Amino acid sequence: MREPPPTKAKHIQIPEYKEFLTRIGRRYKKAGQGLKPHETEIARLQLIHDVITVKLAGIEKLSRLLAELDPFYHELIFIEFDENKVRKAVLCLLRAKRMVSEFFRKYRYRLMASETGREAKKIASEARGRMLSLIKRCEKQLLLLKNLVIFIQRLPSIDTSQPTIIVAGAPSVGKSTIVANASRARVEIASYPFTTKQIHVGHANINEIKVQIIDTPGLLDRPLDERNQIELRAIAALKYLNGPILFLFDPTPQATIDLERQLRLAKQVMELDPEKPFVPAIAKVDLVDKHTVNTVISRISETLGSTHVYKVVGVDSRSVKELVHRVVMETIRMMSSGGHPRS
Ligand SMILES: Nc1nc2c(ncn2[C@@H]2O[C@H](COP(=O)(O)OP(=O)(O)OP(=O)(O)O)[C@@H](O)[C@H]2O)c(=O)[nH]1
Ligand SMILES: [Mg+2]
Incomplete structure (x- = not known):
């Protein structure tokens, strides 16, 4: 290492x-x-x-x-x-x-x-x-x-040559909750937006593969030159760390930014490195009904062209572990078949 x-x-x-x-x-x-x-x-x-x-x-x-x-x-x-x-x-x-x-x-x-x-x-x-x-x-x-x-x-120790999942999304979508439940990382979780201000790393073992799971500060849908220093830390991880981006959507009416703005943000994130696997997932599905989930899935598929949209309950560690497992396996499969990471 x-x-x-x-x-x-x-x-x-x-x-x-x-x-x-x-x-x-x-x-x-x-x-x-x-x-x-x-x-x-x-x-x-x-x-x-x-x-x-x-x-x-x-x-x-x-x-x-x-x-x-x-x-x-x-x-x-x-x-x-x-x-x-x-x-x-x-x-x-x-x-x-x-x-x-x-x-x-x-x-x-x-x-x-x-x-x-x-x-x-x-x-x-x-x-x-x-x-x-x-x-x-x-x-x-x-x-x-x-x-x-x-x-x-004081920066997080991230081995840039190791498999890594970068968790991203708007403020308060549940990123830190996912990282905390997927790994041994102790990260701050709170109901107000912009809780996470630094990059954090958690470590998990998925089928004997050591995976680093990166928690990033929340992003708003705005141009790069208007982003603050805290957002730029997230951008650095999204741009330069090697591995799939697990992009979370908050489907609840209380979301910090509404779904259309989250979709705009998702597009901006995808454009940072078009070669990087982009995995969309709806978080907090325990808080909304099935109809809402399906509507959100449709909007994500239409706007981003994603063939699969994951669902997760961040506060349920079994749901999180299953998601992380699937993301790792899917990434390995895509990489080994040489397919386009977003196909
Ligand atoms: N019911 C429910 N609440 C959740 C879920 N995921 C996160 N939360 C709650 O949502 C709030 C925000 O969660 P965080 O994990 O801090 O969100 P974040 O995206 O890291 O937020 P920032 O760091 O501020 O960008 C907390 O009060 C969590 O307990 C979920 O799946 N279900
Ligand atoms: Mg956070």
Whole structure:
């Protein structure tokens, strides 16, 4: 299994500027004690160099992680962070690290050639100032990258190479209820719309196949450029995660948006990636009569051209497990027969 970015990010630490000063300050006086004056100053510069180098090792790891991001995580991260600012911040710190090593080499030679303790002190003070100011100049960037790493660490760990079902639909259609009943995921369920604000992942075992079930925030039927950040997270999952989209319809009169708007939304979702299997399902069928269910099925078939529309009672875990099982099997069948995912 490929390690997802949140797992990789757990090994990355980005310090704040003041942490450099504290770490250096704690050992500065003792460094090189008892040596000749110029040797003492070299030892102190070595300390500054080493602290900066060790503390900035995380930047290189972060830079590698960002370079290897798959499109899903790339999208999810740069919905919240300005990609250009992040790139500049990484470059600022990588440059600072390189320059600190260069200064250290240069000033070490100058210190070795110094003739008096006074001269050595003067050279060392200049070197210290220059080395630290390189980091000080990237103070804001350090903070940005520290926040970025914390953000990545908190993202859901999704293995983009594993089978995945993406549950989507308008707000309050019952997405989280389905994900909770199909897996071991603990997701928030509530009667008000927009309860889910992040992407969540649940894991289920279907006939020995490990399946990831993705809960997404609710979507409204509006153009991409009018969508808010929370909706864009759902779009990132729908566009870039590999697997069928289980699209839920709320058939009740209390639905957040009416059926026609849900159908418009379904079309928009289908268009995000026309190659992706699209599985329509009517949720909350326990709350409406048969006639309503049939009317909704007809409208879905007419509008989306779906040959099969599933029905599910999200609050009944048996109904949910059966649906997920059928979606997985159907997807496998479609993929192995090489048929069009929406035929
Ligand atoms: N009776 C009944 N209620 C359901 C069913 N599915 C969900 N609900 C209820 O509908 C409400 C919304 O459910 P959620 O699972 O939070 O809906 P959601 O689509 O995740 O909502 P957002 O995250 O806000 O987009 C909750 O009060 C659920 O208990 C169902 O099949 N039958
Ligand atoms: Mg939800």
